[in-house]
Amino acid sequence: xxxxxxxxxxxxxxxxxxxxxxxxxxxxxxxxxxxxxxxxxxxxxxxxxxxxxxxxxxxxxxxxxxxxxxxxxxxxxxxxxxxxxxxxxxxxxxxxxxxxxxxxxxxxxxxxxx
Amino acid sequence: xxxxxxxxxxxxxxxxxxxxxxxxxxxxxxxxxxxxxxxxxxxxxxxxxxxxxxxxxxxxxxxxxxxxxxxxxxxxxxxxxxxxxxxxxxxxxxxxxxxxxxxxxxxxxxxx
Numbered sequence: 001x002x003x004x005x006x007x008x009x010x011x012x013x014x015x016x017x018x019x020x021x022x023x024x025x026x027x028x029x030x031x032x033x034x035x036x037x038x039x040x041x042x043x044x045x046x047x048x049x050x051x052x053x054x055x056x057x058x059x060x061x062x063x064x065x066x067x068x069x070x071x072x073x074x075x076x077x078x079x080x081x082x083x084x085x086x087x088x089x090x091x092x093x094x095x096x097x098x099x100x101x102x103x104x105x106x107x108x109x110x111x112x113x114x
Numbered sequence: 115x116x117x118x119x120x121x122x123x124x125x126x127x128x129x130x131x132x133x134x135x136x137x138x139x140x141x142x143x144x145x146x147x148x149x150x151x152x153x154x155x156x157x158x159x160x161x162x163x164x165x166x167x168x169x170x171x172x173x174x175x176x177x178x179x180x181x182x183x184x185x186x187x188x189x190x191x192x193x194x195x196x197x198x199x200x201x202x203x204x205x206x207x208x209x210x211x212x213x214x215x216x217x218x219x220x221x222x223x224x225x226x
Contacts, residue, residue, distance in 0.1 A: 009154075034214070036217075041202075041220070041222070042219055042220065043118075043120075043204055043217035043218050043219045043220050044157075044204065044206075044217040045217070046214055046216070049214055090156060090157070101159060101162070101172075102157075102159075102215060104156030104157045104158075105156055106154065106155055106156045107154075107155075107156060
């Protein structure tokens with residue numbers, strides 16, 4: 001069975017400093033992995049997606065993530081945080097097969113201090 | 115603009131009443147989904163549909179019902195049988211198979 005673990009429920013950074021949000025996954029197959037962002041009272045927006053092409057995936061708003069099979073990790077990074085990055089971030093793995101079912105992590109709330 | 119429209123944004127329900135949340139998409143996606151989100155938890159799948167007139171239960175389908183009479187519409191009914199209906203509900207859609215899922219803006223349901 002596939003699963004995903006977000007290692008930090010809350011992360012706080014200062015504006016202009018790097019962001020690291022950690023995600024480990026478990027999968028019996030070659031997974032598809034996603035990061036979504038959710039601002040308060042909003043739907044989820046796709047940040048980036050890994051589907052077995054390049055292991056370093058670039059997304060929107062300066063975010064990127066690296067797929068490391070040996071570590072079963074898919075951590076999200078950004079070199080310099082902006083106040084508008086404050087939101088909740090979800091790491092997601094796609095279950096194999098045609099159902100397109102997504103398995104969500106419990107989320108990491110990112111706070112950005114001025 | 116193309117996208118997924120959920121309505122209403124906020125809904126209050128008395129105990130014992132059924133309510134229906136609307137979800138419409140104009141992206142020509144094959145599949146549609148309903149998720150429930152509770153504070154401090156990830157999203158949990160309620161129902162999904164891969165084709166018109168067909169749908170499947172997700173992980174927490176008890177107390178909910180859906181229909182898929184048109185490709186662009188996937189309404190969710192929260193019935194009085196749902197024990198803890200207060201939550202944020204998210205509709206989503208995608209092409210198949212294995213494609214990125216896109217989300218609507220969500221609907222807040224509060225039982226009073």
